[in-house]
Amino acid sequence: MEVSKRAGTFVPVSAARIQFQQLLDRHLELTAGLSENTLYQRRSVARKWLTPKWETWPVADITRNLVELWIEELNADGVGSGTIQKVYRLFNATLNHAVEDHLLQRNPARGVRLPRARPAQRxxxxxxxxxxxxxxxxxxxxxxxxxxxxxxxxxxxxxxxxxxxxxxxxxxxxxxxxxxxxxxxxxxxxxxxxxxxxxxxxxxxxxxxxxxxxxxxxxxxxxxxxxxxxxxxxxxxxxxxxxxxxxxxxxxxxxxxxxxxxxxxxxxxxxxxxxxxxxxxxxxxxxxxxxxxxxxxxxxxxxxxxxxxxxxxxxxxxxxxxxLQRDMSGSALDHALRSADLDRGFSP
Missing domain, CATH: 1.10.443.10 (Intergrase catalytic core)
Structure with a gap:
């Protein structure tokens, strides 16, 4: 315990039992430099995707495996890759703040692999x-x-x-x-x-x-x-x-x-x-x-x-x-590329 205190990684038991929704609400209050539209979108993402899943979870009980399974479920349910990225960014940022406030020792969502973005339609x-x-x-x-x-x-x-x-x-x-x-x-x-x-x-x-x-x-x-x-x-x-x-x-x-x-x-x-x-x-x-x-x-x-x-x-x-063709015209490479010897070099 003394070592972790000196290293700055000690997390009190009471802090670790804080529920995710409390952290999320605190994170959403950080509005500096954000437009009204961005704030509205963040709250919409939180209300639709994060609160239903993680509202009462103690942050100390959220593991990397749980986060990975959750991302896989969203993908399997047909949620678009762009939406999953938005949801993950807010989830990850919330847990990052918990680490910075010494409420978590590490962020279990950090580095979780997300589904590849689907090719954009023309x-x-x-x-x-x-x-x-x-x-x-x-x-x-x-x-x-x-x-x-x-x-x-x-x-x-x-x-x-x-x-x-x-x-x-x-x-x-x-x-x-x-x-x-x-x-x-x-x-x-x-x-x-x-x-x-x-x-x-x-x-x-x-x-x-x-x-x-x-x-x-x-x-x-x-x-x-x-x-x-x-x-x-x-x-x-x-x-x-x-x-x-x-x-x-x-x-x-x-x-x-x-x-x-x-x-x-x-x-x-x-x-x-x-x-x-x-x-x-x-x-x-x-x-x-x-x-x-x-x-x-x-x-x-x-x-x-x-x-x-x-x-x-x-x-x-x-x-x-x-x-490139115009600049190369008349050069030794131009003559070589046009020669029959070079053609035979590509024959099987």
Whole structure:
């Protein structure tokens, strides 16, 4: 006991009998530097996944084997790997605090292997023609919003928070410093997802639209508003405007198919967030590099951009291969690779 006290690893018996929920509640009170949305998500994870399983468990009785079995159960029940990672991070952080407060000698969850992330599904990207079809189905009120999202890459909450003063019409620039978030049914304005302030440029084709959206309005006015002139809520907007527009497209295509006798071509299964993916795909197709696309999307790290859209940068690989071929032309290696002797070297 004396040795463990000197080493700082001694844990009183009374402390070891503390129940997990007490530690979890204490951990959730640590709110410094966290957004309201992050806090809400943490509490939701705790309420749905941690409390039902571990609420009354004495922390001293939680073993590594129990944690591993729990993770395996979640995976076997079909819980997504992303969700398991979120649940584990909060569980692990809670036990880490217990160690730091000398309520546990070691964290039994530390280093537990998690299920491998399932391969991400390919994002749907709209073409210019499909965007035109979507705009027509949206009607006049939000046609400009859909166009703006698809050509600039802003997130819905960022676009909803834009004010007239955010737009530099002469420079065709948009300054993004806040975003709307809906937390527990309440709309609030706060930092962007990446907690950064950034600036993007919009294409000249949007000049007339942006001037019309800002004309005669005060600097503090929001550019995109709800029918009641309040802030746009993504869930309400999706239900009242987005889904009906997609349904109109489906109906029109079915009618055209019946008229022509051809098999109907389904419209891509897209969400409002996929407009950001569309903007990225259009920018990459136009020749934008990874860093430029990352800045446009407000990614704090260009690695995130590359991981998300790696499959779209194949043009860069082709360009590298063609440059390599051009530089090698006429060299000794070029002659060797073209020679019959080298070909025979690969024969069985």
């Amino acid at each position: 994002h749907p990207y709209l073409t210019f023609d499909e965007l035109a079809e979507l705009n027509d189905a949206m009607g006049l009120r939000y046609r400009s919003l859909v166009t703006f999202l698809a050509l600039t890459g802003l997130r819905f909450g960022e676009a909803a928070a834009l004010r007239v003063s955010s737009i530099d019409l002469d420079g065709r620039l948009v300054h993004i410093d806040s975003a709307f978030k809906e937390v527990a049914g309440r709309l609030s304005e706060g930092d962007t997802k990446s907690h950064t302030i950034h600036t993007i440029a919009y294409p000249p084709i949007l000049d007339a639209m942006m001037r019309e959206l800002t004309s005669g309005r005060r600097g503090e006015d929001h550019i995109f508003r709800s029918p009641t002139s309040r802030g746009l809520r993504i869930n309400t907007w999706r239900r009242r405007f987005w889904y009906p527009a997609i349904e109109r497209i489906t109906t029109r295509r079915a009618a055209e198919s019946a008229r022509t006798g051809q098999v109907p071509i389904s419209f891509p299964d897209v969400t409002p967030h996929d407009l950001q993916h569309t903007a990225a795909s259009l920018a990459i197709r136009a020749g934008a590099e990874v860093v430029a696309v990352a800045r446009m999307l407000g990614h704090a790290d260009s690695r995130m951009t590359l991981n998300t859209y790696a499959g779209l940068f194949t043009g860069d690989l082709t360009a590298v291969a063609e440059t």
